[in-house]
Structures are given as structure tokens and as C-alpha cells.
Amino acid sequence: xxxYPKTISEARNxxxxxxxSSVELTQMYLDRINEMDSQIHxxxxxxxxxxxxxxxxxxxxxxxxxxxxxxxxxxxxDNIMFQxxxxxxxxxxxxxxxAPYNAxxxxxxxxxxxxxxxxxxxxxxxxxxxxxxxxxxxTHNPLDISRVPGGSSGGAAASVTADMCVxxxxxxxxxxxxxxxxxxxxxxxxPTYGSxxxxxxxxxxxxxxxAGSLGRSVDDCATLFTVLSTYDAxxxxxxxxxxxxxxxxxxxxxxxxxxLIAMDGVSEVVRSEFERLLNELKTKGYEIVDIELPHITxxxxxxxxxxxxxxxxxxxxxxxxxxxxxxxxxxxxxxxMNSKGEGFGPEVQRRLLLGAYVLSAGYYDAYYGKATxxxxxxxxxxxxxxxxxxxxxxxxxxxxxxxIGAKSDPVAMYMMDIFTVPANLSGCPALSVPFGQDGxxxxxxxxxxxxxxxNRLFTLGRDIESLNNQ
Amino acid sequence: MIDEELLQKLAILARIKVQPQDVPARLADFxxxxxxxxxxxxxxxxxxxxxxxxxxxxxxxxxxxxASPDTxxxxxxxxxDSVDTHLxxxxxx
Numbered sequence: 018x019x020x021y022p023k024t025i026s027e028a029r030n031x032x033x034x035x036x037x038s039s040v041e042l043t044q045m046y047l048d049r050i051n052e053m054d055s056q057i058h059x060x061x062x063x064x065x066x067x068x069x070x071x072x073x074x075x076x077x078x079x080x081x082x083x084x085x086x087x088x089x090x091x092x093x094x095d096n097i098m099f100q101x102x103x104x105x106x107x108x109x110x111x112x113x114x115x116a117p118y119n120a121x122x123x124x125x126x127x128x129x130x131x132x133x134x135x136x137x138x139x140x141x142x143x144x145x146x147x148x149x150x151x152x153x154x155x156t157h158n159p160l161d162i163s164r165v166p167g168g169s170s171g172g173a174a175a176s177v178t179a180d181m182c183v184x185x186x187x188x189x190x191x192x193x194x195x196x197x198x199x200x201x202x203x204x205x206x207x208p209t210y211g212s213x214x215x216x217x218x219x220x221x222x223x224x225x226x227x228a229g230s231l232g233r234s235v236d237d238c239a240t241l242f243t244v245l246s247t248y249d250a251x252x253x254x255x256x257x258x259x260x261x262x263x264x265x266x267x268x269x270x271x272x273x274x275x276x277l278i279a280m281d282g283v284s285e286v287v288r289s290e291f292e293r294l295l296n297e298l299k300t301k302g303y304e305i306v307d308i309e310l311p312h313i314t315x316x317x318x319x320x321x322x323x324x325x326x327x328x329x330x331x332x333x334x335x336x337x338x339x340x341x342x343x344x345x346x347x348x349x350x351x352x353x354m355n356s357k358g359e360g361f362g363p364e365v366q367r368r369l370l371l372g373a374y375v376l377s378a379g380y381y382d383a384y385y386g387k388a389t390x391x392x393x394x395x396x397x398x399x400x401x402x403x404x405x406x407x408x409x410x411x412x413x414x415x416x417x418x419x420x421i422g423a424k425s426d427p428v429a430m431y432m433m434d435i436f437t438v439p440a441n442l443s444g445c446p447a448l449s450v451p452f453g454q455d456g457x458x459x460x461x462x463x464x465x466x467x468x469x470x471x472n473r474l475f476t477l478g479r480d481i482e483s484l485n486n487q
Numbered sequence: 488m489i490d491e492e493l494l495q496k497l498a499i500l501a502r503i504k505v506q507p508q509d510v511p512a513r514l515a516d517f518x519x520x521x522x523x524x525x526x527x528x529x530x531x532x533x534x535x536x537x538x539x540x541x542x543x544x545x546x547x548x549x550x551x552x553x554a555s556p557d558t559x560x561x562x563x564x565x566x567x568d569s570v571d572t573h574l575x576x577x578x579x580x
Contacts, residue, residue: 318524329501336502350502358504366503367516373500374517375524387527393538394530428519 039088087130110360120217138172192437194229199461210444290453329372
């Protein structure tokens with residue numbers, strides 16, 4: 018029986034001790050993908066040069082070079098540009114699109130020695146929370162294939178949980194790394210907005226998008242965060258290193274937004290497991306306090322106004338002329354409309370229509386203008402709260418992983434993001450760590466820290482991780 | 488309320504062809520989403536609230552400026568090809 022390394026440090030130890038070469042390790046994962054992925058559908062494709070990358074890593078290991086990810090196979094979400102390889106954002110409209118350059122984070126991963134194994138399935142253009150909206154078919158949760166893996170980085174999470182790579186890189190706009198982490202029993206990090214470069218990510222909501230990491234341990238997320246969080250002048254929102262605050266990693270006081278946890282739709286199992294966690298954290302010496310965030314329950318409606326507005330702007334270039342597969346038409350408008358009508362799936366079309374609505378002259382102030390104001394209200398309430406607590410703690414999702422097809426109503430799907438979108442609205446970092454079960458399905462707990470407070474998240478995350486492993 | 492006429496108008500704005508068989512489902516979904524996001528109407532923003540980033544309405548009426556015949560002539564003469572007062576470009580579609 019093959020034993021797959023569970024963490025980056027386990028994989029690195031195997032490689033450093035020469036118990037296994039990177040080519041052997043990568044081949045083991047490729048065999049696993051061949052054997053398993055017809056059931057899971059985590060990958061849209063394996064990179065054809067993956068064994069060459071692994072051979073290069075072996076040469077570096079033999080030369081005594083030590084890098085944080087040297088020789089470690091990592092999967093990449095399909096909306097991240099890896100030069101010379103397909104990057105389709107799981108959409109038919111970009112089905113034949115070959116990335117002409119590397120995303121900044123790809124350069125950083127390669128510089129750290131990672132072996133990029135393949136591109137993972139996702140909700141089309143990262144629009145969805147279940148990984149059912151891919152134009153190439155849904156991904157199944159490896160822990161129970163009748164259930165979703167979460168989304169939009171569902172393929173990324175499934176690739177790790179199914180032992181088809183060591184760790185994964187996804188993107189997170191409203192919970193797209195943390196929800197799959199919760200549903201697949203992994204750790205998932207959304208870093209401070211501006212800490213990782215968006216250069217080379219296929220944009221969805223530019224004021225929210227960040228690359229995030231998925232792994233089996235908090236340490237894996239910390240390692241990947243260190244590798245990815247470098248300054249990049251090509252992203253206007255990338256924050257120079259000198260302007261990044263130093264935040265103490267110590268966590269003493271944890272704030273609980275009770276109004277959010279009391280909302281309709283949060284399952285009783287999630288609530289009881291959350292209370293069990295709070296009791297265990299109290300026993301470990303943490304101070305737990307209730308906090309008031311008066312407008313946080315409006316996070317989802319606020320998010321689902323701003324996101325379609327930004328997405329409709331970002332995706333306007335996918336018109337069959339500038340980007341995307343071109344459909345036939347009698348004139349230019351007809352070509353645009355047919356290309357988008359045939360190229361985009363239902364959820365993308367829904368959001369683009371909504372984006373056109375909230376940005377149109379008669380509705381702009383009532384929707385988009387109001388939502389940007391409420392976003393700022395929520396952001397300021399969250400930042401003020403961090404003057405009195407170190408971390409805000411909630412569950413990650415309203416339930417364990419739903420059955421495939423169970424959430425056919427878009428609003429019900431959107432409400433699954435209730436605990437994750439406040440971090441994106443405020444740009445604060447957030448981490449999901451497994452804790453508790455709903456039957457055989459894992460649950461995740463979600464912690465949010467002030468900007469640049471990733472180390473606080475790792476401190477508390479490691480404690481929750483150890484409680485879950487007891 | 489959203490109706491089919493508004494949906495088709497939005498479809499043109501978004502440059503998406505909505506197939507006739509998809510219209511009822513799109514209308515139902517859209518109305519559900521509008522009901523959800525309309526929750527923001529109940530939130531009162533305090534008059535004295537300090538916004539770090541405020542978006543103002545960027546839509547405005549078009550203002551047609553009068554160009555002098557001399558300006559038009561200079562633009563046309565600087566262009567590679569022209570027909571009367573129109574700029575001429577190769578047909579690409």
C-alpha cells in the first residue's frame with residue numbers, strides 16, 4: 018500500500034532524506050490521479066511537463082539546494098496563468114485559451130521549487146460555492162462522492178483530500194478557498210487583501226480576489242503564505258513590504274458575533290460543535306467575549322451587489338473578439354451576444370445580468386452606490402472590533418458539505434457564504450481549520466484577524482487543529 | 488419587479504443572448520436575488536458617516552461639443568485613409 022505524505026514538511030523530509038525522489042513522488046500522484054480522478058473529477062488537466070519539473074527539482078536537491086517547496090507537487094486552480102498551459106477558468110468560452118505568461122504567484126511557486134502538477138476544476142470564473150458550475154462537470158467530495166466539495170476552489174480541495182497532490186493553490190473572492198477547506202476537512206487561508214499579487218489571475222471581483230492556499234495543516238497554509246505574499250508592482254493593489262504592519266501573533270481574546278451565528282439556515286450541528294469548541298478554548302485559557310457587529314448580517318446582500326458589478330466589468334472582455342471562443346453572428350452585436358450566450362454557463366449569465374442591472378443608470382445609486390456604503394460601514398465595524406478582540410471566530414459554513422444538486426436556488430447557495438464574505442468585504446485575513454463532524458462529514462471553524470494578522474490565525478489555528486486531533 | 492422586457496434590456500446591456508426557453512427560469516432567479524439584495528434598503532447610513540472610499544454616480548448626460556471645421560480636417564488628414572469626412576478602416580469582420 019502506498020503512503021502519501023500528508024503535509025509539505027512530510028514531503029520535504031522524504032525528499033531531503035532521499036527516501037524518495039521528486040520524480041517518484043510526482044509519479045505516485047500521477048498514478049493516483051489516473052486511478053481515482055474519474056470518480057472525483059478534481060483535475061481538468063495534468064501539465065505535460067510535470068515530470069520535467071520534478072527532474073529539475075531532483076537535480077537541485079542533489080546539488081544541496083534547500084527551498085521551502087522544492088520537489089513538492091502542488092495543484093493549481095484553473096484560473097491561474099501558467100505560461101504555455103491551458104487556463105480556462107472552467108469555462109467553455111476560454112476552453113482553448115493558452116496562458117501567454119506566468120501569474121506572479123506561479124513565478125513565486127517555481128522560485129520556491131514547487132512542482133506544478135495540474136490545473137484543478139472550479140466553478141466557472143470562480144462563481145459558485147459548490148464546484149457544480151464548471152462547464153466540464155462537477156467535482157465530487159472525496160470524503161463522500163454524493164456530496165459537493167465546496168467552491169469555487171472545489172477541485173483544489175478535492176485534489177488534496179484525495180491524495181492527488183500535497184497542497185493546492187486556489188483563489189478566494191467570497192469564501193472560495195475556505196468553504197472547500199471546510200467541506201473537505203482541510204485548512205484554507207484567505208490572506209490580507211494586497212498581500213498576494215493578482216497579476217495573472219483571471220479576474221472576477223477585483224476588490225476581493227486573492228490567491229489562497231489549501232493544505233492538510235495550518236503549517237502548510239503558513240508555508241504557502243510565506244512563499245506567495247511578496248510585493249508585485251504589476252498589481253496596483255499589491256502592498257509594498259515596507260507598508261505591511263507587524264501584528265503580534267499572540268491571541269488572548271476571541272470575539273463571537275452571536276447575531277451571525279443565530280441567523281436562519283445555520284444547522285444545529287454546526288451551532289453545537291461551535292459551542293463545544295468555545296468550551297474547549299476556554300479550558301485552554303482563551304477569553305471568549307460576545308461582540309456586536311450591527312450590520313454584519315447584511316454582508317451577503319452587499320457582496321452579491323458588488324460582485325456582479327465587478328464581474329460584469331471584468332468579464333466584458335470575454336466577447337469572442339478580444340478573448341474567448343467566437344460564435345457566428347450577422348453583425349458585431351450578434352457575435353458578442355451569441356459568444357457570451359453560448360460560452361457562459363447559467364450562473365455566470367445570472368451574475369452578468371445582475372451586474373448590468375445594478376450598474377445601470379436608474380438603479381446605480383439604489384444598489385451599487387448603497388452597497389459600497391454598507392461595505393464601508395461593515396469594514397469599519399470589523400476594524401473597530403479588533404481594537405477590543407484579537408480574533409473573530411465563527412463556523413466556516415452553515416452546514417457540512419451538501420449533497421450534489423441540493424442547492425438549486427441561487428439565493429440558498431449565496432447564503433452559504435454568510436460567515437466567509439465579511440473577511441473579503443473588509444480585506445481582513447481569515448483561516449478555516451477543521452473541527453468537529455456532522456456524521457461522517459467534517460466541519461470547519463473560521464477565524465478572522467485584522468489586516469496582516471495571519472500569524473494570529475496560525476497561532477489559534479494550530480490550537481484548534483490540536484483540539485480536533487485529540 | 489422584473490419582467491421579460493427589462494430582462495431583455497439587461498441582456499442587451501450585458502451582451503448576452505438569453506434563449507427564449509431560459510427566460511422563465513432567469514426571471515424567477517433574478518426576482519429571488521433582487522428580494523435578497525433589497526434588504527440593504529432598510530439600512531440607514533448616518534449623515535455624518537465618514538467614508539474612506541465613496542463611489543459617486545459616474546453616469547452623466549452626454550455633452551456634445553462643437554468641433555471647428557479646422558479640427559475635423561486636421562484629424563482626417565492625420566489618418567491613413569478617409570472618405571469625405573469619414574475615417575476609413577479595413578474591414579475585419
